[in-house]
Amino acid sequence: MNSSDRDQRSSAQIARVLAEIARLLESPDNQDERLHCVLKAVGELVPYQSCALLIERSDEATLLAMPEPAANSRPALQSSLWRLLHAMKGNGETVSSSIEANRLVLPVIAADRVIGLLRVEGGEAYELEDVQLLSAVASQLGTYLTMVDLTAREREARKEAERLHSLLADKAKHLEELVQERTGELRASIAELESFAYSLSHDMRAPLRAIQSFSQAVMEDYGKDIPPTGIDYLKKMVSASARMDRLIQEVLAFSRLSRQQITLQPIDVEKLLREIIQERPEFQTAQVDIEIQSPLLSVLGHDASLTQCITNLLSNAVKFVNRGVKPRVRIWSEAMPPADGPPMRWVRLWFEDNGIGIDKEAQRRLFGLFQRLHPDTEYQGIGIGLAIVRKAVERMGGSVGVESERGKGSRFWIQLQGAES
Ligand SMILES: Nc1ncnc2c1ncn2[C@@H]1O[C@H](COP(=O)(O)OP(=O)(O)OP(=O)(O)O)[C@@H](O)[C@H]1O
Ligand SMILES: [Mg+2]
DSSP, X not given: OOHHXXXXXXXXXXXXXXXXXXXXXXXXXXXXXXXXXXXXXXXXXXXXXXXXEEEEETTEEEEEEESOOOTTTHHHHHHHHHHHHHHHHHTTTOOOOEEETTEEEEEEEETTEEEEEEEEEOSSOOOHHHHHHHHHHHHHHHHHHHHHHHHHHHHHHHHHHHHHHHHXXXXXXXXXXXXXXXXXXXXXXXXXXXXXXXXXXXXXXXXXXXXXXXXXXHHHHHGGGSOHHHHHHHHHHHHHHHHHHHHHHHHHHHHHHHHSOOOOEEEOHHHHHHHHHHHOGGGSTTTOEEEEOSOOOOEEEOHHHHHHHHHHHHHHHHHSSOTTOOOEEEEEEEEEOOOSSSOOOEEEEEEEEOSOOOOHHHHGGGGSTTOXXXXXXXXXOOSOHHHHHHHHHXXXXXXXXXXXXTTSOEEEEEEEEBTTO
């Protein structure tokens, strides 16, 4: 490089060329074209006879050179720069440049990593200012290549995220289909079982009635020839088959509950409750004190199902008291805040009694079929009342529960959607 060239290199020109390099790096051309243009522009800052840029991209070297070297000398140039690049990398943090009289080789650093080399070779010896200018270009290239790398990684990450997203969506769809398929199968087999139980229970009633009526006939027609013990056995047969008949009827009612279609509508609970109390002799004031804490909130329910629930809960409240104690029942309602899901208001109806109470461990299973805690000799029943309450309430979209302690009375509750939400 001769001194007249250097004299012409004013600071304005330096600034212009560096700005031009920055612009070139941001141009829309493809990456190698941009870098070729940059190498050409370098010549205006640091005049050279040849200029080369070696970049390491995923363990491969890319060589760009100005002017393009002869095909047979290109591999030698590439491998000598590659060796130098790795020698520089081996130096760890202190990355040195290679400066000879007429040849400068500077590292291109991206994100603290040497990822390339920029080399110029001139006819004359270079000076300190040439080193500084070439360093400025190498640093611009480093920033640019960092950006390219980041963009490529971001693109890859986005692609990976999209891939995972669509994989997840596929899996979710598949799962949903599977759930639907299984639910369908389950529904079908439940329906089949229910209809089997229904027809079985139904068919069992005819022979049962035959046992009842023939036992009755034997007693009427041949009673005088049968000793008292025999008559007693026959009576036991009649009463046992009557009990079995009642059991079957209840099972049929229970099974009907799940087969029947129900539509929910607003129900004035207080009105319904007063009607139920009026209709049943065992709920009259002579037998039991029933206190209703007015007003009771209305619910969305199914009239017949709710009637059944209230009747069963009241019957239990009246039944399970110690001998000689007059049953006292208190009924009130409570608006419940929505737990999660849609903001609908729930209404909880409470039935509190002064009865014998229920052990904590037994409370959970009470709502299952035939779960009786007391022998029939003490309190009569089949053990289906609470199972019907639970099934009916669940069919109306609600839930049931109990709070109790042995000897301290019980509080049963049913929770349904409020009619005024
Ligand atoms: N209010 C209550 N106080 C104490 N125990 C209760 C009360 N309600 C129910 N139970 C217990 O829960 C069991 C199940 O109640 P459920 O109403 O299902 O059956 P049941 O009353 O015995 O018979 P059914 O109602 O079919 O005539 C009862 O046998 C009893 O042991
Ligand atoms: Mg009962």
